[in-house]
Amino acid sequence: MAASFKKTEIKTIPRVGEIITTDTLFWKSLEVPVTKKEYGPITHIEFSPVEPHNFAVTNSTRVQIYSPKSLQVVKTISRFREQAHCGSFRDDGRLLVAGGDGGEVKLFDVDGKSLLRVFKGHKGSVHVTKFLLDRLHLFSGSDDNSVCLWDIPTENQLISYKDHQDYVRCGVASLASKDIILTGSYDHTVKMWDTRTQDCAMSVNHGHPVESVLMFPSGGIFMSAGGNVIKVWDALAGGRLLTTLCHHHKTITTLTFCKNYQRLISGSIDRHIKVYDVSTYQVVHTLDVPGSVLSVGVPADDNLLVVGTAEGLLSMQRRKSDEDKNVRKKKRPASYKFFLKGQNYTPSSEDQIYEHKKKEKLQKYDKFFRKFEYSKALDAAIHVRSKEPEVTVSVVQELIRREGLKPALAARDDKSLGFIIRFIQRNISNPRFTSTLTDVAGVLLDMYNSHIGQCAEVDALLQRLRTTVKQEVEYMKQLMETMGTMDMLFAAVSTNQNKQSHSNSLDVLTPSAEAQTS
Numbered sequence: 001m002a003a004s005f006k007k008t009e010i011k012t013i014p015r016v017g018e019i020i021t022t023d024t025l026f027w028k029s030l031e032v033p034v035t036k037k038e039y040g041p042i043t044h045i046e047f048s049p050v051e052p053h054n055f056a057v058t059n060s061t062r063v064q065i066y067s068p069k070s071l072q073v074v075k076t077i078s079r080f081r082e083q084a085h086c087g088s089f090r091d092d093g094r095l096l097v098a099g100g101d102g103g104e105v106k107l108f109d110v111d112g113k114s115l116l117r118v119f120k121g122h123k124g125s126v127h128v129t130k131f132l133l134d135r136l137h138l139f140s141g142s143d144d145n146s147v148c149l150w151d152i153p154t155e156n157q158l159i160s161y162k163d164h165q166d167y168v169r170c171g172v173a174s175l176a177s178k179d180i181i182l183t184g185s186y187d188h189t190v191k192m193w194d195t196r197t198q199d200c201a202m203s204v205n206h207g208h209p210v211e212s213v214l215m216f217p218s219g220g221i222f223m224s225a226g227g228n229v230i231k232v233w234d235a236l237a238g239g240r241l242l243t244t245l246c247h248h249h250k251t252i253t254t255l256t257f258c259k260n261y262q263r264l265i266s267g268s269i270d271r272h273i274k275v276y277d278v279s280t281y282q283v284v285h286t287l288d289v290p291g292s293v294l295s296v297g298v299p300a301d302d303n304l305l306v307v308g309t310a311e312g313l314l315s316m317q318r319r320k321s322d323e324d325k326n327v328r329k330k331k332r333p334a335s336y337k338f339f340l341k342g343q344n345y346t347p348s349s350e351d352q353i354y355e356h357k358k359k360e361k362l363q364k365y366d367k368f369f370r371k372f373e374y375s376k377a378l379d380a381a382i383h384v385r386s387k388e389p390e391v392t393v394s395v396v397q398e399l400i401r402r403e404g405l406k407p408a409l410a411a412r413d414d415k416s417l418g419f420i421i422r423f424i425q426r427n428i429s430n431p432r433f434t435s436t437l438t439d440v441a442g443v444l445l446d447m448y449n450s451h452i453g454q455c456a457e458v459d460a461l462l463q464r465l466r467t468t469v470k471q472e473v474e475y476m477k478q479l480m481e482t483m484g485t486m487d488m489l490f491a492a493v494s495t496n497q498n499k500q501s502h503s504n505s506l507d508v509l510t511p512s513a514e515a516q517t518s
Contacts, residue, residue, distance in 0.1 A: 005370050007362065010394045023263075023275065023284040030305060030317040034071050038064075042308025044086045045297035048110075050093035053299040055306055057314060063087035063098050065110070068304050071316050077108050079115050083125070090131045097138055099126025105140045105150065119150045121157045128171040133178040137195070141168030147183050149195050161193055163200045170212045176219035184210030190224045192235065204239040206231055214255040214264075223264070225252040230266060232281065247274050247283050258298040267293030269310065289315065365395050374404035375411075382419050389427045393436050405440070409447055414455045420444065421461040428465070429472050441465065 040060035047055045047068075054074065057064045062078040077087070082101035089096055095116070096108045105126055107117035124143030131138045137158070139149050147161040147168055166187035174180035179195045186209040192202040208227030215222040220236045230245040230252060250270035258265055263284070264276040269292035275285040291309030298305055307315040347353055362370070368377035381395035399405045409420070421444070428437045453459060 005360075005362070005366070007366050008369065008394055008398050010391055011397070021284065023277075026259075027275065027285045027287065029320045031320055033315040033317045035316075036314045038312040038314055040083070040312055041310045042295055042312060042314055044088075045295040045306050045308050046088050047297050047299040047306075048089045048093040049091050049300065053301065053304075054093075055297055055299070055304075056087040056089065056096060057306075057308065058084050058087040058098065058295075059308070059312065059314075060084070061100075063096065063108075065096075066306075066316075068299060071318075075110070075113055077113055079106060079108070085125070085127045086129045088130050090135060091133075092135070095131070097129045097131065099129045099140055099142075101125040103142065103144075105129055105138070107138075107152065117152060117155050119148075119155060119157070121148055121160070122146065124167075127167070127169045128183065130171055130173045130181070132173050132181070132195075133175060137178075139171065139173065139181050139195075141171045141183050141185075143167045145185070145187075147171070147181070147191075147193065149181075159195060159198065161191075161198075161200065163191060163203075164189065166209075170210060172213050172215050172222075174215060174219045175217040180219060182213050182215055182222055184213040184224055184226070186210065188226070190222070190233070192222075192239075202235065202239050204231075204233055204241075211251065211253050212255040214257065217261060223255055225255050225266060227251060228268070228270075230255070230264075243281050245276065245281055248272065253292075253294050254296050256296050256298060258302055265296055265298065267296045267307065269293065273307065365391075369398070372404075374399055374402070374408040378408040378420075379416065382423055389423070389430070389433060392423060393427070393433045396436055396440055400436075400439070405443060406447065409440075409444055414458050417444075417448065418457055418461055421458065421465060425461065425465040425468050429468060434472075 038057070038059045042057055042059045044058040045055060047053050053068050054065050055068065057066060061080045061082060061084055062076055063084055064073045065075040065077070066072065067074045077096070077098070080098075080100045080102070085099045085101075087096055087098040089110070094110055096110050097105060098108070099105050103120070103122040103124060103126060105119035105122070106115060107119070108114065109116055119140070122140065122142040122144055126140050126142045128141030129138060136152055137149060138152060139147060141147050145162060145164045145166060145168065147164065148157055149159040150156070151158050164183070164185040164187055166185050168183050168185045171181060171183040174182070180201075181193050181195065182190065183193070184190045184206070188206050188208060188210065190204050190206055190210055190213055191200045194201040204224070206224045206226050208229065210224050210226040212225040213222060220234065221242070222233050222235055224231050224233065228246060228248045228250060232242040232245070234240045234242050248266065248268040248270050250268050252266050252268045254267040256265050257263065258275075262278060264278050266274045266276070267289075271289050271292060273287040273289060273293060273296060274283050275287070276282065277284050289307055289309065291311045291313045293307060294310050295308040296306070303319045305317045309315075363380075365377040365380040368374070368380060377395060378399065381392040384391045396405070399408050412420075420440075424437050424441050424444075427433045428441065451458070452462065
């Protein structure tokens with residue numbers, strides 16, 4: 001009886017992939033985004049602090065309020081003649097304030113959509129409107145470089161700060177005090193104001209036009225974003241810089257908190273959203289967005305992620321519930337019974353048993369190996385999908401084991417030779433394949449040394465291979481130099497530690513036997 005053919009063993013080495021953390025699982029549990037195209041750039045997104053956590057989307061000449069359950073517009077506030085900005089909720093969710101290019105600040109009743117107050121006094125576009133903690137006052141920031149405090153019941157302007165030297169484009173009210181507000185300007189400064197005084201309480205220089213500011217609920221630490229950097233400041237230490245985060249390639253446009261202030265989210269026009277751990281300020285996850293991010297919003301329960309872009313695209317992603325994760329398709333009773341049929345049958349001694357053997361399916365290169373056609377086996381492996389070089393390298397290793405590499409490479413035309421050289425050039429820098437492909441390249445050059453210079457295409461491929469190998473050798477030299485430097489540093493540190501431990505052992509002396517007896 002003929003022995004069965006042994007298939008070629010494909011040796012796969014696990015790649016170093018993404019480290020799976022709780023943050024990775026948390027953000028990958030988002031569903032497929034629901035997208036909507038609005039009329040203009042979505043400059044601001046804010047969730048209502050109270051349930052059901054409706055969110056206001058500011059774009060064009062209106063503020064739209066969406067339902068987080070249906071992801072549909074439930075109210076539209078369009079009492080603006082020009083571009084609207086910064087639609088923000090009061091902490092009870094009953095009032096909404098927004099600015100606009102007309103220089104007016106408008107206050108609306110969320111339930112009835114009626115206009116309650118119009119605050120006039122700015123001479124430029126108003127890009128910042130926020131309520132203070134006491135619910136009776138709000139502040140605004142404008143392109144006329146001023147920050148104004150308004151009294152809601154009387155509709156009067158109480159204070160106007162004019163210390164900024166350029167547009168005021170962002171601001172936030174403290175959640176720890178009803179008198180503290182924070183604003184950022186294109187003059188590169190972030191200023192903290194105490195509404196009980198007429199002067200600036202604190203000012204720090206961000207170094208770039210400030211696009212967004214954020215403050216922890218305690219009020220002790222605040223962040224500023226501008227350019228491609230985020231800076232963290234300690235307000236209790238007089239504005240001392242704690243750290244600088246630089247993980248975006250282009251201008252950062254928005255900052256927000258999530259996961260009960262344990263995570264910081266930043267959005268940029270480089271089409272990425274970064275999530276940071278506020279305890280270490282390290283990036284724990286990155287999200288890709290099909291547009292330049294201008295605004296990001298996350299509700300208090302973290303069940304929805306809403307992103308607005310400069311192209312007017314609104315992306316809404318729900319989080320998968322535990323019930324959705326555990327739902328499985330139930331098999332139909334008929335199919336289930338069919339598969340169970342005969343499972344528990346016990347044959348008797350008089351029954352004849354016939355086993356059904358599935359026909360063994362061989363890959364194309366294994367079929368050629370079975371016929372000892374090594375050249376065709378290599379051709380079949382070379383034309384396997386480029387994403388699976390492990391298959392081709394495993395076939396080459398099998399050829400080496402069978403001593404069939406030279407017969408497989410012999411008598412080739414320029415076209416087939418080009419395929420082999422191109423594969424070697426693409427994968428020789430991969431540490432998993434370097435050893436095997438270096439041997440193949442050496443055999444190939446020995447066999448076709450006399451053919452060099454006869455085909456321009458083959459010569460060009462060999463030149464590319466030479467360049468790749470030269471670069472890899474240079475990288476290895478630099479790596480060895482770096483490793484040598486690190487070994488010297490580690491050796492110096494260990495020597496110092498040994499000396500210190502030796503000196504400490506001499507400093508602490510124990511009484512000898514003679515000293516104890518005397």
